Amino acid sequence: MHTYQSPLDLVRERSPERPVALARPGAVTVAARWFRKNFDGGVFYAVKANPSPWVLRALAEGGIKAFDVASIPEIEQVRAHAPGAKIAFMHPVKSRSAIARAYADHGVRTFALDTHEELAKILEACGGARDLELIVRLAVEAPGAAYALGGKFGACSLEAPALLLAARRATQDVMGVSFHVGSQCMRPQAFLAAMAQASRALVRAGVFADVVDVGGGFPSVYPGMTPPDLSEYVAAIDRGFGEMMVHEATRLWCEPGRALSAEGASLLTRVELRKKDALFLNDGAYGSLFDAAHAKWPFPARLVRGEGEGAEELAPFRFFGPTCDSADHMPGPFWLPEDVREGDYVEIGMLGAYGVALASRFNGFGEVETAKVGDPPMASMFGLAPRCLPTFHRDAGTVMNLKRARGKRRRRR
Numbered sequence: 001m002h003t004y005q006s007p008l009d010l011v012r013e014r015s016p017e018r019p020v021a022l023a024r025p026g027a028v029t030v031a032a033r034w035f036r037k038n039f040d041g042g043v044f045y046a047v048k049a050n051p052s053p054w055v056l057r058a059l060a061e062g063g064i065k066a067f068d069v070a071s072i073p074e075i076e077q078v079r080a081h082a083p084g085a086k087i088a089f090m091h092p093v094k095s096r097s098a099i100a101r102a103y104a105d106h107g108v109r110t111f112a113l114d115t116h117e118e119l120a121k122i123l124e125a126c127g128g129a130r131d132l133e134l135i136v137r138l139a140v141e142a143p144g145a146a147y148a149l150g151g152k153f154g155a156c157s158l159e160a161p162a163l164l165l166a167a168r169r170a171t172q173d174v175m176g177v178s179f180h181v182g183s184q185c186m187r188p189q190a191f192l193a194a195m196a197q198a199s200r201a202l203v204r205a206g207v208f209a210d211v212v213d214v215g216g217g218f219p220s221v222y223p224g225m226t227p228p229d230l231s232e233y234v235a236a237i238d239r240g241f242g243e244m245m246v247h248e249a250t251r252l253w254c255e256p257g258r259a260l261s262a263e264g265a266s267l268l269t270r271v272e273l274r275k276k277d278a279l280f281l282n283d284g285a286y287g288s289l290f291d292a293a294h295a296k297w298p299f300p301a302r303l304v305r306g307e308g309e310g311a312e313e314l315a316p317f318r319f320f321g322p323t324c325d326s327a328d329h330m331p332g333p334f335w336l337p338e339d340v341r342e343g344d345y346v347e348i349g350m351l352g353a354y355g356v357a358l359a360s361r362f363n364g365f366g367e368v369e370t371a372k373v374g375d376p377p378m379a380s381m382f383g384l385a386p387r388c389l390p391t392f393h394r395d396a397g398t399v400m401n402l403k404r405a406r407g408k409r410r411r412r413r
């Protein structure tokens with residue numbers, strides 16, 4: 001991977017034709033070290049957030065030795081780039097052949113489930129093995145997430161006790177509970193509430209869990225979303241754990257994806273055309289900007305112009321991606337110098353999680369190259385940059401709270 005001091009150096013050296021994922025492996029390693037130091041239990045990286053080899057290696061360097069995967073290709077990716085790591089197959093619905101291959105070929109022993117049918121599949125596909133770590137995924141009510149994940153997986157409070165009992169009886173090794181409070185969870189108390197629900201299910205089942213897996217949901221920083229400090233999440237989890245019905249040897253696990261990788265990459269895109277406030281970029285909704293289009297998150301953006309800076313005045317822009325689909329639209333608003341024009345580059349920040357990982361090849365686009373840059377992320381939960389991004393808005397003809405990335409205050413209109 002080629003290294004540049006900054007995105008500007010990259011643009012000056014060789015105006016790239018394709019979008020570039022700007023990798024900051026150091027930021028991933030710092031996040032990994034924070035979790036290892038502050039989370040009192042096993043930290044499993046949710047590979048789906050960003051499976052890039054450089055991310056897996058940066059995590060391993062930061063001490064992450066366990067990975068949460070959802071498929072055989074993710075298992076192969078972890079085996080290739082983090083040899084010796086523990087792998088947990090945490091997708092609650094797996095094919096029989098995927099379970100069998102994970103067990104027999106890749107040494108996976110940890111499997112999630114949320115139904116009796118999946119439990120039976122796991123036991124059969126593993127040949128009746130008794131050395132399984134069976135983690136029962138519960139559906140929890142935990143408001144506070146920007147991205148709810150409760151609708152698809154998890155045993156409800158009525159089903160959970162019988163399933164916990166069945167899983168307990170099915171293994172001589174580990175039986176655990178897990179849940180997901182939803183991604184980008186803005187309220188540490190959500191973990192406490194979910195742990196109380198898990199505890200009630202265990203009490204009703206009359207079993208102890210060997211593992212309490214609090215899932216993902218740990219947040220990162222986006223415009224308009226400044227989360228509480230991560231230490232508040234860890235404190236809420238510690239308190240929740242203290243209040244649970246568990247035995248002395250019960251362990252805590254977590255599965256962060258976003259919090260470990262979001263700061264680790266941004267995206268460098270080129271403006272192919274400007275139509276008033278619409279910028280047509282060479283990446284979009286079918287590329288790395290899925291969340292900017294579908295969740296309408298206004299990711300932070302800054303101009304990278306090879307020759308000189310942009311205008312002092314900022315203006316709000318919409319983005320369109322390169323495909324022919326009109327859904328390839330990111331409403332933003334993204335605040336950029338008002339004279340942004342064709343040929344300029346725009347760096348879109350905080351895209352290390354659920355960015356490149358979601359890119360498709362629709363319409364022949366979506367190919368992204370990766371380059372390493374030495375500058376810090378645009379915002380940080382780990383002290384690498386401010387923990388807050390400015391939010392811009394027009395209020396009765398006045399642009400509020402505008403602060404240029406290079407530190408100059410914007411004039412009022």
Ligand SMILES: Cc1ncc(COP(=O)(O)O)c(C=O)c1O
Pocket residue numbers: 046048049068090091149180182183184215216217218255256257258259353
């Ligand atoms: C089972 C599981 N664990 C962990 C995660 C990671 O969540 P986050 O990126 O919010 O930390 C996900 C995300 O979908 C998930 O499905």
